[in-house]
Amino acid sequence: MRENIKNSENGRKPQWLRKKLQFGAQKQMDQLLKNVGIHTICQEAKCPNISECFSKKNATFLILGAICTRRCSYCNVATGKPLGVNEKEIEQVTTSVKALELKYVVITSPARDDLKDGGAKQFSLVTKNILKELPNTKVELLIPDFQGNLDSLKLVANSGATVLGHNIETVPRLYKIRKAANYKRSLQVLKKLKALAPKETKTKTALMVGLGESQEEMIEVMKDLREVGCDYLSIGQYLAPSNEYEKVVEYVRPSQFEKYKQIALDMGFEFVHSSPYTRSSYLAHEYVGE
Structure with missing residues (x-):
């Protein structure tokens, strides 16, 4: 089997990464979200799956603004001094979920180290409001590390979310790309979420x-x-x-993604998505069988 393809810096991606875009569907979704006044991580992080997901009316809502307090060297979300917490956002997200007729919702946020609770209260309020007004909808949360704050983790763990996610992102040796983050702390966040949440709640991460x-x-x-x-x-x-x-060091072949998937399943992970275009919230509903 040939090795993975090293990045030649010529801007050309291998064939398996040349994805067909659906700009019409993306434009329609962009307008809907703009009308409501809500952000998505799909737009802010320039996700390569955006047109596919928007064509299916899938989106990952970005609460607590679109400005991050950290400057990770792999992430496109803007860095700077965030605005205050928008209380109207709680209803805005629910309105968007209704408009899109979503049955499965993913909610994330930038890191908000400027807030004492890291934004945990807003995560909890947004989730509870969705579940109150749309009881048949399931919510997945993808949270920052809240700097390991136990009270913040308790809030989101008991928000009613079906899945609680926190991304580990990369291997410990490469953690320099995650500014102000810590590998062991991120592991502890996942451990604490598992311990604090109801037994049926699942935990999730991405690499x-x-x-x-x-x-x-x-x-x-x-x-x-x-x-x-x-x-x-x-x-x-x-x-x-x-x-x-x-910089991208190499383009990993689809066969290696399949290998990683089998290794993970053999270790006991309940569900694994592993492919070149997989992202933490891509096809998120499939993890819970929706």
């Missing part, structure tokens, strides 16, 4: 590949994740938003 990690390092991370009880795993190809961000 990027193509940054120079080895298969052995990936396997060690998977073992760490199973030790803290993580149920679901997403593995996808890192793609730099522009030349200003962390």
Whole structure:
């Protein structure tokens, strides 16, 4: 089997990463979200799946604004001084869920280290409001680390969300790309979420590949994740938003993604999405059988 393709810096991606875009559907969804006044991580992070997901009326809502207090070298979300918490956002998200007739909702946020609770209260209020007005809808939360604050983790763990996610992102050796984050702390976040949430709640994380990690390092991370009880795993190809961000070291072949998936399932993960275009919230409903 041929090795993964090293990034030649000529801007050309391998054939398996040339995805057909659906701009008409994306434009329609962009307008709907603009009318409501809500952000999505799909737009802010320049997700490569955006046109596909928007064509199916799937979106991951970005609460607590679109400005992050951290400057990770792989992420396109703007960095700076965030605005205050928008209380209207609680109803705005619910309105968007109704308009899109969603049965499964993913909610995330930028890191908000400027807030004492890291934004946990807003996550809880948004979730509870959706479940109150749309009791047949399921909510998945993808949270920052809240700097490990136990009270914040308790709030989101008991919000009523079906899935609680926190992304580990990469192997420990490469954690320099995650500014102000800590590998062990992120593991503890997942461990605490599992312990604090109702028994039926699932925990989830995501890993990027193509940054120079080895298969052995990936396997060690998977073992760490199973030790803290993580149920679901997403593995996808890192793609730099522009030349200003962390460079892609290699394009991982689809066969390697399949190998990672089988390794993870053999370790005991309940559900794994592993493919070049997989992202933490991509096809999120499939993890819970929706």
